[in-house]
Amino acid sequence: MSGLSVPQAHRPVLKLLAELNAEQADGLEKALKAVPTPILRVRNFARAAEASLPEGFKERSAEVIQVLLSLAGQSRFHAWKLAELAEGVAGSRDLELKTRQRTSLREILSRLLSVPSVLAVGKSFDVATEFDRIYHSSRIITDLRPVFADDPATPLGVVLVHTLKVDYVRNGEMESAFFGLDDQDISELKKVIERAENKSKALEGLTDAAAITRFRVEDDLEE
Numbered sequence: 001m002s003g004l005s006v007p008q009a010h011r012p013v014l015k016l017l018a019e020l021n022a023e024q025a026d027g028l029e030k031a032l033k034a035v036p037t038p039i040l041r042v043r044n045f046a047r048a049a050e051a052s053l054p055e056g057f058k059e060r061s062a063e064v065i066q067v068l069l070s071l072a073g074q075s076r077f078h079a080w081k082l083a084e085l086a087e088g089v090a091g092s093r094d095l096e097l098k099t100r101q102r103t104s105l106r107e108i109l110s111r112l113l114s115v116p117s118v119l120a121v122g123k124s125f126d127v128a129t130e131f132d133r134i135y136h137s138s139r140i141i142t143d144l145r146p147v148f149a150d151d152p153a154t155p156l157g158v159v160l161v162h163t164l165k166v167d168y169v170r171n172g173e174m175e176s177a178f179f180g181l182d183d184q185d186i187s188e189l190k191k192v193i194e195r196a197e198n199k200s201k202a203l204e205g206l207t208d209a210a211a212i213t214r215f216r217v218e219d220d221l222e223e
Contacts, residue, residue: 004088011095013067016060017112018090018097018105025108027052032115045069045121072113072122082119086110124215136167136174140181162186 006014020028031052035044045068050061075085090097090106097105113119144158162181167174181189207214 004085004092006089006092006094010067010070013060013063014089014095014105015097015101016064017108018095018101020104020108024053025104025111029111029115032112032118035117045118068112068118069122069125071109072119073126075113075119076123076126082113083110086113120213121215128215132170133175134169136169138164138166140164140186164189 028049031048032045035048045065046062049064050058053061053064071085071089074080075082080088086106086109089095089109090102095102095105113122141163142160143163144160146158147156148154149156160183162183162185164179164181166177166179168177169175204214
């Protein structure tokens with residue numbers, strides 16, 4: 001596989017991995033393998049990476065995990081073998097690395113992406129985010145809007161309204177949508193959310209009883 005295109009945000013992390021020595025790479029691999037199961041939480045991977053990365057790089061642990069999980073997801077999406085993916089990334093012209101560093105990066109990526117839990121969580125991210133729009137955040141702005149008679153100097157009263165702003169990611173770009181709501185709409189939304197939470201708890205009970213691994217892809221790596 002020829003050199004792949006590497007996103008700008010991933011390049012510093014990949015350079016960091018290329019600079020790890022054998023002992024540091026062994027420690028990182030061992031830490032990721034020790035992440036507890038069956039409940040696989042993304043933040044656990046970030047904490048494991050933080051504990052094993054050398055001083056000066058610990059604050060980049062979340063970024064390291066994001067890159068690894070992204071690559072693991074790409075391997076599934078494109079049906080690439082892990083060794084081919086590692087070789088393609090290490091050989092990318094987007095990375096300013098020496099020959100020795102490229103060899104080191106290829107070997108490290110092959111090892112880290114082969115950790116079963118990393119590969120599984122990476123694939124779960126790919127499956128969980130297979131949507132046209134991915135929710136990012138939201139807020140509700142409440143305000144009073146005055147109602148005037150024909151004479152603007154004499155307000156008749158006010159009306160209370162809510163604006164729901166939803167931020168989402170589409171094609172890698174952040175976009176926003178705005179929705180007008182009244183109190184009845186807020187109450188209905190609350191009931192819908194509570195019902196979804198109850199369904200989630202019920203399904204978690206089923207997976208626990210069946211000893212099925214649950215992937216917590218909603219965890220925020222930056223917490």
